[in-house]
Amino acid sequence: MYNVRPLEVFLAQPRGFCAGVVRAIEIVELALEKYGPPVYVRHEIVHNKYVVESLKAKGAVFVEDLSEVPPKAVTVFSAHGVARSVEEEAAQRGLPVLNATCPLVTKVHNQGKRYMAKGRVLILIGHAGHPEVEGTMGQVPGPVLLVQNLDDVAALTLPRDTAVAYITQTTLSVDDTREIIAALTERFPDIQGPDTRDICYATQNRQSAVRELSKLVDLILVVGANNSSNSNRLREIGTEAGIPSYLIADGSELDPAWLNGVRAVGITAGASAPEVLVDDVIEALRRIGPVTVSVLPGREEDIEFLLPTELAPA
Structure with missing residues (x-):
């Protein structure tokens, strides 16, 4: 029999999207609006399958090599940045490039x-x-x-x-x-x-928030992708604090057995995971039993990065 007591769910603050990820996704969406599909993106724009699939549905095409991009096609470099050799290859081929590399x-x-x-x-x-x-x-x-x-x-x-x-x-x-x-x-x-102070603010803030979360809960769920470096690190930090911690893509990956004897669950999300996936995990918990949700106090992030001039509003 699984846990039937009301679960307390605490949401880490901050969690999820950082300013660099918001900017990168917005660049792809605005490029699709301005130039029409398809828009080609070298590598996953950010490391999250949900985000990638939603952009694919709008007309983005993801490639690992510029040789896969047709002549003259609008090309976006991912938030992770690219080598100069990639920039030079795009220039030699005359590809119109939008650079979504995070400013940090x-x-x-x-x-x-x-x-x-x-x-x-x-x-x-x-x-x-x-x-x-x-x-x-x-x-x-x-x-x-x-x-x-x-x-x-x-x-x-x-x-x-x-x-x-x-x-x-x-x-x-x-x-x-x-x-x-x-x-x-x-x-x-x-x-x-x-x-x-030059270290990425978002990485530090999310890790600090997980350390605070670990003081209150019996289980930590990190919403994010397996290939997301910062999401994996959040799970590790929970484990290092002595709290069973799991990295899950969405609510479908929640194992009810994890909740045995658990009174309080902490949830956070990697910098490339959208809030809709956090909501999905909460709904999955609700299908198992009653849940109360509260957001922990934490550092508010109000940083915004400028868009490339080609996409900036007039």
């Missing part, structure tokens, strides 16, 4: 270029294979050393007096990178890096 990712690209222009060896803290990391490594004019953990720092063969600089993947928070930055600083006295 672009800021990291520019930081890396500045450090390299000063002659520093550049170190990128991030996850190998993530599209943002691949884009960043392909934007900076020169070799970039990728470190994912403390072992990677220890394995660096640079002399101690090397002038180095570091940048970080935006979906990592201050907390995620603190130990690695400390290890790099200890290893290389001549080191420079961005101010912690």
Whole structure:
């Protein structure tokens, strides 16, 4: 018999879409309105199947390589950013491009270029294979050393007096990178890096909100995609706090067995997960038994990013 007591559901604040994701989705939607379908998008615009499928239904076509884009077709670069080689290929083919790269990712690209222009060896803290990391490594004019953990720092063969600089993947928070930055600083006295205020605000805020959530609940549900770096990290943070935590795409993936003996459930969502999917999870809980829902106090986000000039309102 599953739990039949009224469940308390606490929603983390903030959760879900960040300003960069809102901007990226809006770019695709406005491009479809202005130019008509199809509009081609290189890579998933954001890492969420629901978002991708809804844009497909409106006429967006998602591709992994520009060779799949027909001549002269309107092309959108995803929020994760792309390498210079991709930009150059689009220019050579004369493709009209709308760049939906998150402005915070672009800021990291520019930081890396500045450090390299000063002659520093550049170190990128991030996850190998993530599209943002691949884009960043392909934007900076020169070799970039990728470190994912403390072992990677220890394995660096640079002399101690090397002038180095570091940048970080935006979906990592201050907390995620603190130990690695400390290890790099200890290893290389001549080191420079961005101010912690330059770390993605949305990543940090959502992680802090999950830590607060974990103090109140017996179970945490993170709404997001399996290939979403920031969603996976939210689940990990819940687990690290000692709370059973699960990453689910929507209400259909909720396992009623998780609710055995549970009085309070916390729900959050990754930065690319829309609120409609949070609502779907709450409805799935309601189908199991009575639910009360409350939103925790948390940091309000009012950041908005400008649209590309081609799509900005007159």
